[in-house]
Amino acid sequence: MKPVGVAVVGCGTISHQYFTTLAARPEVRIIACADLDLDRAAKVALDHAVPVHGDLATVLAHPEVELVVNLTIPAAHAPVALAAIQAGKHVYTEKPFAATPAEAAEVLARASAAGVLTGGAPDTFLGAGLRTAARVVSDSVIGDPLSAIVLMQGPGPHRWHPDPEFLFGPGGGPLFDMGPYYLTALAVLFGPVTRVNATARKGFTERVIGQGPRAGQTFPVEVATHVTALLEYAGGQVATVVFSFDSPLSRQGFFEITGTTATLAAPNPNKFTGPVQIRRAGDSEWTDIPVPEADDGRGIGVCDLARAIRTGERHRASGELAAHVVDVMAAIQESAERSAIIELSSPWRP
Structure with missing residues (x-):
């Protein structure tokens, strides 16, 4: 073409x-x-x-x-x-x-x-890693998917980004900066979110730029930097998600899907490839699922x-999928601010 x-x-x-x-x-x-x-x-x-x-x-x-x-x-x-x-x-x-x-x-x-x-x-999610994970779920290799746990935590991008203020302002923070990777992957696997219950906090009121020509300068933090949410999906699945810029310990890409017969360890949603593993009830070790090579x-x-x-x-x-993820993130933010469960109705379907 x-x-x-x-x-x-x-x-x-x-x-x-x-x-x-x-x-x-x-x-x-x-x-x-x-x-x-x-x-x-x-x-x-x-x-x-x-x-x-x-x-x-x-x-x-x-x-x-x-x-x-x-x-x-x-x-x-x-x-x-x-x-x-x-x-x-x-x-x-x-x-x-x-x-x-x-x-x-x-x-x-x-x-x-x-x-x-x-x-x-x-x-x-178009990369070889997450496409392999999605195929494992759709082919019922883990049985019926029931739930997910995802975790992204670290000290924050101010450590390495030369101009990090926008990552700690409106439209930023771990929820809006890193959340889209995990929430998009979950949407592709489970479909649209229907209910949200969340909490959030701001660990520090200021951050210090760690690298670049402005290293050492401070700037204000305007958004929550630690967010935890429970999400319910139209298909009945639930997911627990944690996004944090407040942790000295960095843990990226923890993404597990629990099914009726096995658990799937999916690759980091911020990457295009990575290991895909399953562990069935009674197994003492994880089993690798082959991931095709791809230049993504x-x-x-x-x-x-x-x-x-x-x-x-x-x-x-x-754009419809991306807009649904914005709806979910806004609902998480609203739920945390109001200490309330937020209902969602999305026109997007996989």
């Missing part, structure tokens, strides 16, 4: 992974990149051999750009997506899809009215969307 012309908007840390993946894929052709910092856009364009660079208006006006890859900070995700839609472009947005459910709903409604498609990260990376969801643009087929890392 003819490659889809792509513009990358937001040339920060994560963009380099996207450029590397997209440059190697036949579904897309990188036409342009944009950033508020025009010097950074120019440098990234030089580093990755991107023909056009500039501000948002410049890349949206380019006639060969069909699909915008929106890698801006969370607070700008919805405004940039809406600008792309208004310009008649399809749009794929980094997680979270939007800062609020209302913003996410507006993006979906405007896209539908304009006849363009939306997609959203994370796309790690951040941006394969963009390629999936590009194929949908050309073929009309349904894409998997859809």
Whole structure:
């Protein structure tokens, strides 16, 4: 098929992974990149051999750009997506899809009215690791899935990120920064969430930047940095989730699914591959499930969307799925703030 012309908007840390993946894929052709910092856009364009660079208006006006890859900070995700839609472009947005459910709903409604498609990260569930885990569940290798436990904890990204403030502001924190990986994977396995009960706290009121030219500077923490929630799913399953930036001990990727006959250890939802193991009742050891080799990376969801643009087929890392995850995260936040159980009704279905 003819490659889809792509513009990358937001040339920060994560963009380099996207450029590397997209440059190697036949579904897309990188036409342009944009950033508020025009010097950074120019440098990234030089580093990755991107023909056009500039501000948002410049890349949206380019006639060969069909699909915008929106890698801006969370607070700008919805405004940039809406600008792309208004310009008649399809749009794929980094997680979270939007800062609020209302913003996410507006993006979906405007896209539908304009006849363009939306997609959203994370796309790690399209990788070989989580696809293998999903097949184990769908093939009833562990019996009927009953529950899940997921855990992501560590000291926080201020230790390594040179400009970490947005990760501790609205649309950030461990829930909105790391939660989408785990919540998306759970949604793919279990379907939509129907009820949420959560607690949350802020471990520290300030953080200190650990690396980069601003190392040693402090900044305020605006959101909860430790979140625990119990989720109920439409299919009857339940999941216990913990997301924390408050722990000196780092534990990433703990993701277990309990079935009626066995337990599945799924790979880290922030990775595209990884070990998949099962342990049946009475087993003393885990059994490895073969995971096929694959050359996956951040941006394969963009390629999936590009194929949908050309073929009309349904894409998997859809805006509807990403918006449902925003709904779930907002419900977790509301439940913790109100000390209340929150009911959800989502139009998204796997």
